[in-house]
Amino acid sequence: MIRARALEKRYGDKRVLRGLDLEVERGGFLVVTGPNGSGKTTLLRLCVGLAQPTAGELEVDVSRGRLGFLAHEPLVYRELTALENLDLYGRLYRVPERRERIGMLLERFRLWEARRERVGSYSRGMLQRLALCRAFLHEPDLYVLDEPFTALDAEGAELLDRELAERRERGTFLVATHAPARFEALATAQVAIVQ
Amino acid sequence: MSYLTDIGALARKDLRLELRARDTLPAMLLFVVSALVVFHFTLPQGASRLAAFGLLWVALIFTALLGLTRCFAAEREQDVLDGLVLAPSDRSAIWLGKAIAMLAFLVAAEVVALPAFALFFGPGIDGRTLAGVALADLGICTVGTLLAGMAAASRARELLLPLLFLPLAIPIVIGGVGASVNGGVRYVEFLVLYDAIFAIICWASFEYVVTE
Numbered sequence: 001m002i003r004a005r006a007l008e009k010r011y012g013d014k015r016v017l018r019g020l021d022l023e024v025e026r027g028g029f030l031v032v033t034g035p036n037g038s039g040k041t042t043l044l045r046l047c048v049g050l051a052q053p054t055a056g057e058l059e060v061d062v063s064r065g066r067l068g069f070l071a072h073e074p075l076v077y078r079e080l081t082a083l084e085n086l087d088l089y090g091r092l093y094r095v096p097e098r099r100e101r102i103g104m105l106l107e108r109f110r111l112w113e114a115r116r117e118r119v120g121s122y123s124r125g126m127l128q129r130l131a132l133c134r135a136f137l138h139e140p141d142l143y144v145l146d147e148p149f150t151a152l153d154a155e156g157a158e159l160l161d162r163e164l165a166e167r168r169e170r171g172t173f174l175v176a177t178h179a180p181a182r183f184e185a186l187a188t189a190q191v192a193i194v195q
Numbered sequence: 196m197s198y199l200t201d202i203g204a205l206a207r208k209d210l211r212l213e214l215r216a217r218d219t220l221p222a223m224l225l226f227v228v229s230a231l232v233v234f235h236f237t238l239p240q241g242a243s244r245l246a247a248f249g250l251l252w253v254a255l256i257f258t259a260l261l262g263l264t265r266c267f268a269a270e271r272e273q274d275v276l277d278g279l280v281l282a283p284s285d286r287s288a289i290w291l292g293k294a295i296a297m298l299a300f301l302v303a304a305e306v307v308a309l310p311a312f313a314l315f316f317g318p319g320i321d322g323r324t325l326a327g328v329a330l331a332d333l334g335i336c337t338v339g340t341l342l343a344g345m346a347a348a349s350r351a352r353e354l355l356l357p358l359l360f361l362p363l364a365i366p367i368v369i370g371g372v373g374a375s376v377n378g379g380v381r382y383v384e385f386l387v388l389y390d391a392i393f394a395i396i397c398w399a400s401f402e403y404v405v406t407e
Contacts, residue, residue, distance in 0.1 A: 065283025075278030
């Protein structure tokens with residue numbers, strides 16, 4: 001589903017990625033590790049199409065609407081409620097039975113009680129849960145997740161473990177993390193980016 | 196049909212954000228009224244109708260610019276634009292939704308500004324001026340929203356937007372002042388042509404503005 005050959009990315013004079021090769025088969029679960037600044041986030045942004053490679057080849061065999069991207073930022077509006085944010089994304093992604101799906105996800109991630117609160121009042125952990133709801137809302141085929149366990153408490157981490165295990169059979173995963181041990185049971189491959 | 200639904204959802208979102216945050220429209224209202232008050236005292240007694248209309252258009256253009264600087268503020272805050280860009284909808288819907296919301300803010304500011312202008316400066320607002328303002332609003336919002344999107348990606352966005360917008364607003368000012376003062380149909384036609392050409396250019400190019 002993802003194939004990269006001699007992938008390179010520069011921002012001006014700064015080379016962020018150099019000569020990266022990787023392949024993720026459909027149904028695979030690739031964990032990407034590496035120190036801070038090694039280019040993990042850049043790789044993920046390249047794979048979802050938010051950045052373009054400077055050199056090399058990158059093929060991602062999935063349409064834009066079938067991608068589920070979890071970024072560093074939650075990609076939600078602070079002045080809107082969780083319900084309003086997810087409703088907007090649900091409309092844009094043409095999610096069938098949108099309201100039911102939103103309700104189900106908010107309940108699963110224990111955000112139902114706070115669904116009508118403005119997102120600006122959420123804690124960092126609640127924002128991460130909402131970001132996960134947003135990324136999972138349209139049942140993507142390819143999950144591109146940047147540090148998905150960031151800011152989650154023990155309960156949130158357990159919820160995400162369960163969610164990933166459930167979705168593992170239905171999707172392909174590309175996950176950047178500093179804690180690869182969390183994904184040991186799920187991962188089919190691991191790539192370490194060295195600076 | 197889904198394209199229109201996307202535009203509607205995006206425009207409603209911007210209007211809702213403004214209703215909650217109230218950080219664009221009140222500033223625009225305050226600015227336009229303040230500018231007209233300042234102009235009222237700076238314009239000499241017995242100054243021509245031509246000069247008064249010129250100042251109205253200065254006030255309107257800078258009021259619009261003030262609104263445009265906030266146009267993508269909510270998206271910038273938490274990189275929300277990335278989320279919108281990744282959605283399967285046509286990316287021009289983001290531009291059109293924003294332009295519609297911006298148009299609503301500008302019209303709301305003008306609902307206050309035009310009667311205030313008539314009060315301070317005397318000359319009444321006739322149909323041709325209203326037509327000129329309406330057509331100018333369309334041009335300002337289509338071009339301004341695209342340029343605001345471009346500037347949003349830059350660190351020097353507050354500087355960049357006026358530098359990009361004001362030169363492109365010159366034809367709008369010429370057409371608007373011409374329609375207000377001369378009342379010539381050709382100025383209205385000129386504004387229609389400007390709007391049509393720039394709407395097509397902006398619609399076709401927004402995709403390249405929001406992607407690398």
